[in-house]
Amino acid sequence: MDRTIHADVVIIGSGAGGGTVAASLAPLVAQGKRVLLLEKGARIDPKQLTGAEVDSAALHYAQGGAHPTEDRTVTLAYAEGLGGSTLVYTGTSMTPPERVIAGWNLPGLAYSDVVERTAKFAVQNGAAFIPDELINENNRLFQKGCAALGREARQFPINVRGCRGSSLCNLGCPNNAKQGTAQVQIPAAQALGVEVVTHAEVRSLRVGGRGGILDVVVDDTPHPHGILGEWPAGRYVIHAHSVVLAAGAIHTPALLMRSGLAADLPAIGRFWTCHPAHILAGEHDHAISGYVGHPKSFVWEERVVAERYFLESCMYFPFVTAKNLTGFGPDHERLMAAYDRLQMILVLACDDALPEQRVDIDEAGNPVIRYKLMPRTIEAMVRGTRAAAEIFFAAGATAVHAPSARPTLIERSENADLNTRIASKLFLPGTISVSAAHFMGGCRMGITARDSVTTARGQVHGHDWLFVADGSLFPTALEINPYLTIMALADHVAEAVADREGHTAA
Amino acid sequence: MVTHEVLAPLARQIQPILATFVPATAPLGLAELAPVLARVDERLASEPPALQRQLRLFVRILWWLPLFTHLRTMGGLSPAQRLRVLTWLQDCPITKLRLGLWGLRTLLFLGWYGEPAVQARLGYRPNIAGWDAWNAQKAAQKQGE
Numbered sequence: 001m002d003r004t005i006h007a008d009v010v011i012i013g014s015g016a017g018g019g020t021v022a023a024s025l026a027p028l029v030a031q032g033k034r035v036l037l038l039e040k041g042a043r044i045d046p047k048q049l050t051g052a053e054v055d056s057a058a059l060h061y062a063q064g065g066a067h068p069t070e071d072r073t074v075t076l077a078y079a080e081g082l083g084g085s086t087l088v089y090t091g092t093s094m095t096p097p098e099r100v101i102a103g104w105n106l107p108g109l110a111y112s113d114v115v116e117r118t119a120k121f122a123v124q125n126g127a128a129f130i131p132d133e134l135i136n137e138n139n140r141l142f143q144k145g146c147a148a149l150g151r152e153a154r155q156f157p158i159n160v161r162g163c164r165g166s167s168l169c170n171l172g173c174p175n176n177a178k179q180g181t182a183q184v185q186i187p188a189a190q191a192l193g194v195e196v197v198t199h200a201e202v203r204s205l206r207v208g209g210r211g212g213i214l215d216v217v218v219d220d221t222p223h224p225h226g227i228l229g230e231w232p233a234g235r236y237v238i239h240a241h242s243v244v245l246a247a248g249a250i251h252t253p254a255l256l257m258r259s260g261l262a263a264d265l266p267a268i269g270r271f272w273t274c275h276p277a278h279i280l281a282g283e284h285d286h287a288i289s290g291y292v293g294h295p296k297s298f299v300w301e302e303r304v305v306a307e308r309y310f311l312e313s314c315m316y317f318p319f320v321t322a323k324n325l326t327g328f329g330p331d332h333e334r335l336m337a338a339y340d341r342l343q344m345i346l347v348l349a350c351d352d353a354l355p356e357q358r359v360d361i362d363e364a365g366n367p368v369i370r371y372k373l374m375p376r377t378i379e380a381m382v383r384g385t386r387a388a389a390e391i392f393f394a395a396g397a398t399a400v401h402a403p404s405a406r407p408t409l410i411e412r413s414e415n416a417d418l419n420t421r422i423a424s425k426l427f428l429p430g431t432i433s434v435s436a437a438h439f440m441g442g443c444r445m446g447i448t449a450r451d452s453v454t455t456a457r458g459q460v461h462g463h464d465w466l467f468v469a470d471g472s473l474f475p476t477a478l479e480i481n482p483y484l485t486i487m488a489l490a491d492h493v494a495e496a497v498a499d500r501e502g503h504t505a506a
Numbered sequence: 507m508v509t510h511e512v513l514a515p516l517a518r519q520i521q522p523i524l525a526t527f528v529p530a531t532a533p534l535g536l537a538e539l540a541p542v543l544a545r546v547d548e549r550l551a552s553e554p555p556a557l558q559r560q561l562r563l564f565v566r567i568l569w570w571l572p573l574f575t576h577l578r579t580m581g582g583l584s585p586a587q588r589l590r591v592l593t594w595l596q597d598c599p600i601t602k603l604r605l606g607l608w609g610l611r612t613l614l615f616l617g618w619y620g621e622p623a624v625q626a627r628l629g630y631r632p633n634i635a636g637w638d639a640w641n642a643q644k645a646a647q648k649q650g651e
């Protein structure tokens with residue numbers, strides 16, 4: 001039999017958005033409110049993390065880190081566990097660009113307010129520059145190549161405390177040094193009385209009682225770390241006065257669709273963007289310390305407005321690298337054998353928020369990502385690939401692997417021919433590996449229910465009890481790494497929830 | 507532990523394909539291939555049965571495909587012939603075929619390059635102790651010189 005629970009506020013999802021809302025609303029508990037944070041995934045014990053690539057990916061990521069889009073040309077990486085994708089993020093902590101937030105043109109969402117909130121979370125998460133002596137050679141080569149070309153690489157503030165430089169951030173930090181919601185906001189919320197329930201998947205929600213009613217399944221699947229869920233397994237019906245959806249930009253729209261809200265809100269799932277990316281490799285004649293030190297130190301974004309891409313220094317593990325190098329056979333194997341001599345750069349494209357780019361659901365209610373690589377996006381990735389190749393060569397690489405070139409390996413002697421060697425017509429979706437980890441949109445903020453899902457305060461149009469507080473709120477792609485902005489927006493939404501509850505948020 | 511076999515029963519058909527994707531695996535016998543395919547099957551265990559079936563069908567298609575061009579199965583081709591057939595598929599105009607090949611290649615890379623011993627041979631030796639381990643190793647190397 002279903003168990004029935006009553007709460008004032010239920011938050012669904014514990015990633016950048018949900019974890020933040022939990023901390024911001026925690027003071028409500030002292031004011032007599034019951035606040036629940038429901039997370040589908042399990043708690044992860046950092047002490048049990050080994051850093052083994054395949055096992056760690058299976059432990060953290062949905063579908064091993066490769067949830068495919070419907071047409072299977074892009075794979076999507078996101079984590080499921082207490083902390084959401086902040087468990088595996090790299091921790092680059094960026095303030096959003098004014099042009100993007102101002103371009104959203106949302107009354108009640110001032111750029112200065114977003115900046116103030118991102119600054120608050122940057123401090124909370126310990127974001128700072130890694131000291132110069134701890135920047136590894138892979139990152140330095142990016143800076144060196146940019147400098148040689150007269151480009152200014154900006155150093156990323158990174159949110160770590162006691163980082164040992166194991167370079168395993170994307171497999172979960174075994175030193176518990178990277179600051180995500182599982183390290184910062186959720187413990188703070190719990191200390192103030194927010195109840196955290198893991199292994200708890202919200203299957204659907206509907207209007208009812210004083211607010212909403214949720215159908216929740218708590219599972220008792222054994223977790224490799226041996227940490228059990230807080231509630232006995234079974235089905236639960238939860239009555240809540242306010243519900244905050246923060247299941248991420250894939251599962252939040254899917255949950256709303258499963259719950260039948262798309263009939264009145266046709267923008268649900270739409271205008272979805274993800275900064276599609278691919279990894280490029282430059283081969284050097286000496287070993288590069290890529291796997292020691294924090295993996296990501298620099299970004300070059302001077303062409304983001306004109307050419308719609310930005311480049312980041314990066315390091316990937318052997319399987320992910322093999323997957324991302326186009327092709328197979330002797331050439332691919334030779335490049336893999338040079339793994340410890342590879343410099344790596346990530347090209348990220350700024351994709352357009354279009355109504356046809358969307359999250360949908362299948363018959364079983366599971367998300368289907370109907371997303372296509374558009375010609376403009378492909379062109380941006382190709383331009384970014386050329387710019388990255390120039391950086392590799394300027395940093396001293398002897399050869400560059402470019403997915404949109406045939407043959408894919410470009411020798412140093414061909415440096416002058418990059419415009420012809422790397423071309424959009426050689427970018428063959430389905431042959432080239434493209435992945436994404438910045439999911440934005442699907443429940444965009446806006447003014448009307450015709451072309452948006454929530455108000456600028458995250459309140460779902462026509463449903464005063466229901467809020468969204470995650471990456472799905474973004475009306476367009478952010479054009480920079482998004483987590484701090486998600487936290488800022490979630491904090492902003494938390495104030496609206498507190499208003500509804502008649503109290504003040506943190 | 508793999509509880510559900512998807513590609514393991516097709517080890518014989520996969521062997522020449524894997525050897526084309528990763529030539530270093532050419533000398534591997536079926537027994538040595540087992541842990542590679544076990545890693546792949548573990549990843550596939552949570553995939554829908556329809557996808558698992560499609561993948562098995564795709565492997566069988568690849569096995570028989572060269573009959574039309576070379577009058578031999580994939581297993582009967584020389585390494586150079588196999589490379590030509592699979593490279594043609596990789597760049598062919600039929601997106602479904604390209605995607606199928608990309609998917610199989612990626613899974614087999616997971617099986618091979620996901621193995622920690624293979625990773626170490628490539629020079630990937632991460633350590634949870636990060637810089638401390640790195641500096642200790644450098645110091646030990648210096649002492650040994």
Ligand SMILES: Cc1cc2nc3c(=O)[nH]c(=O)nc-3n(C[C@H](O)[C@H](O)[C@H](O)COP(=O)(O)OP(=O)(O)OC[C@H]3O[C@@H](n4cnc5c(N)ncnc54)[C@H](O)[C@@H]3O)c2cc1C
Pocket residue numbers: 012013014015016017018038039040041077078079080081082083084085086088089090091092093094170200201202203246247248249251252255437438439469470471472481482483484486
């Ligand atoms: C490998 C990687 C590296 C990244 N690096 C950076 C970086 O350096 N800087 C940066 O700014 N951003 C980075 N990002 C992106 C950033 O992590 C995400 O944008 C951010 O975490 C998204 O926040 P969110 O709240 O929207 O979703 P998530 O953080 O993904 O959280 C959603 C949570 O909801 C849970 N959930 C889903 N459905 C349900 C349900 N039905 N019931 C209950 N719970 C549910 C999920 O299990 C998950 O825990 C990275 C992402 C990845 C994958």
Ligand code: SF4
Pocket residue numbers: 160162163164165166167168169170172173174175176177178293294295636
């Ligand atoms: S580099 Fe630092 S933050 Fe990243 S996994 Fe290692 S110790 Fe953690």
